[in-house]
Amino acid sequence: MFEECFGEGPFIFRLNDNGAGPLLLTQVCLERGWREYNSENGDHWNLWWRTSGFSVSHHKSLYAWQFINHIPKGSAICRKDNLVRYLRCMKKVYGSIYDFSPDGFNLPLEYTKLAAECSKCRPFTARNDIDLYYEDKPVWICKPVAQSQGRGIFLFRKLSELTYDSNTIVQKYIEKPLLIGGYKFDLRLYVCIPSYHPVTIYLYREGLARFGTDKFSLNDLKNPYRHLTNSSINKCGPGYTEMKDRIGAGCKWTFRQLRRYFQQAGISDWLLWQKISSLIILTLLSHIQQVPQTVNCFEFFGFDVLIDSTLRPWLLEVNLSPALGNDCDADRTVKKPMLHDMFDLLGLPLYNTGLCIYHIWNDDDENKLVEEDQKRAIKPSQAVVNAAGRWRKKHRKMSARSISRSKSANKVTKNNLNQNNLKTYNYTNKWGNGKDWKNAPAEEGGWIRLWPMNSRVNYNNENMSVNSKVKFMVSEVNKFSKVAKEIFKRYPAASECQLNEFLQQKFDLNRDVWIPPI
Template structure:
């Protein structure tokens, strides 16, 4: 008997073994989704979102069905390997110059050992400190600091970088930022940066006198929560090792720092880093990438990129984690167009067919959590609510008007059987023109979804041959040729350069007046049609 996909809820799948972060499971459950069990071969493809900590095999994307989405883009996490990140940024800096001067000088070992040895000898009198990071490890494992080349030991591939000796300190403690980034599309390039994030502290006071104490120099939470100072109330920091970005901004304001331009530099740093790998990303659909950017701020308020993490930790170690990550995940799923499902407590379906109905829907939508209820006050695109009930076919025919069109039905699991009857063989075979990823047209991306702010593109541009993926015949357009890709990257870098230059000028003239005048003047001077990304105070 043929499987009827009209019956059943939106199903999420975690890794290969079904294990995943508790917070992610909680958010998916709050949205009315069901967890994949995989105990029935007939239902082995009955999942809608597959979330994996690592990447998917390249052939996996070719077999995606119209109702299936994954949390990784093919070749989209190259910058998450420490050696690749060093290589990408070196290449971009060589081409585009000082705009890429936001990552500490680095060397890939063993390939660049000779260059490292020469520089160690050159800077020996400066008492320069270096940090060594194994390529294949995370959470601070295997990292150590050294001054002399004779102290460097490594077994496998590693990255050695100049250590930032003058970090901005709070109460004498070093910290870095964990920023959350979502890339729903590379062609056209679309980047969102979340307005809230984590500030992660070391748990012993910073000092260069002892390079062997990881609790002074490393900010990884998985490491510091094991340290003796984790539970103590630390000067200005308090107990634990995490703040929110909101707490940091309030501290900076109270301490007399003018930080508006700092956050604009960080937003541009994120876009430039993602751009460094964009040329190697193939056309894809029904997938997205979720990054964790680690950024250090020095005493001059200059941001430094430390590393990029694929599938950043979604653990719930403390109250700050839940405060930041739960609304972040809800907002990201809304941004991607993934549904909020009826959990069965009541029978309803929402599908706005006019602007008035859309506004009514936005004002009346409710979510299980406090964070989500608070987000209902913000403007957003309407979300189709999937109704799980004994007779879904009848409900579906009555609840979805013809005005919704084929695009919505292709990406909604409730209408899959209707699509399949028309002969649709999968999302990657013959996708329709002008439609990418989760049924959305990313040539015209929303400015904001909850706390996610679009940081690129900065303005909407008219569609041209260089921004389209598919010709009506199904063949790739010129944008996939190296020459056009190079031109697009150069144009993007120049756009970000103009943004940075204008932001610096605005900060010099209006920085003392606060955030709002700076935001308004920058938007007006550049003709931006997106918000200026800035964590709230």
């Protein structure tokens, strides 16, 4: 049965087109008992992980036992110009709830708007001495659309300092970030989207705080180590190996380390994390209308969020296929368990430590040895095996889309399934391994479901248009944000556990409140 679910032979993973990929990802796949793809395998692979996206034709040709790590049209927000445009449109429609990203301009198209904005910011005195009042001008940050890892980014005050030779965005620079030991930092949060229809969003509990390696100062805009937090830049800086004030050596902390610092510094951060979870949902809602219904594919995003001196979170960008490098202890602490938990969440098999799968197949009940965590691990495996049974005696290959429809047909036997009657029934998009995201688990390992939020509302109403669903979901997130603020203000002396309980009861959450560990 297991072979019918994931194909004959071993579970095979494929990295990019040339077989090259992050070493950490390869290690995790091998630890799960998977085998690496080679050219002799032909089209027999189970998981294809690519840094870049797939064409729609790739998805259409998937078999039930094949999975890819991108959703067609599901990563539009990872282009900086698209993100600025989408969030601006949502802000016009829904108002201040979308005021979590710095104002931006897409160049060259919106150059005149940028010039007009620059001319009215911080007007000069009657003397109009540009050089004398240079430091009174606001700071802008320029980011090339097609670059990543901090390449091509620079800061400027005067419009005459702006130069670009490709599509670029210019945004207002957050001039008062929260500092630790005088160093600027941002947050890298990991988000998994197994489905846009229905909308299903997971956020990992752990993450990374990434620091600049020179102390922050607006007097020196040309030093990237003061202003950019990309680890690909800062690990090459002269201060990377130095023992920095409060930070130590390197440029990364885990969220656990960050929260312990907040605790020591007397910073109450509970509401901050609830604002961040709302920010992530709202960002993803900005582009779901263009994403088609899909199966057997998922998105894995890296959200970069900056915290200012008032503990207000600002979305900087969304990264497609976030870096899975293994440069320091913080990387190893966060990324390896995150990948294992994500593959468990998606229902992908575990061989060499998969005692739960062996236990299901074995009729001998003498080995009921497992502890509580192993018992919980049986549940997804049972779903896999049950799903496999529905494909018994199917000798021809069917696409993942066709199989997902055929499994969910109402009162249809396998003998009368054919291309003509597939349209007769009301189908749901189940995955080839039996995963049904209309019944998404509340958590898996460190992954916590952000959306859907609660059980009191039917978020999958088939009679609602996509626009109506988005409007409804934005209103729900707005209610959630207001309830969280109200609770935080009303119970200033409450512990984190108490605040979580109040929020769960008040908003009828059927999941844990997402907050990093401490």
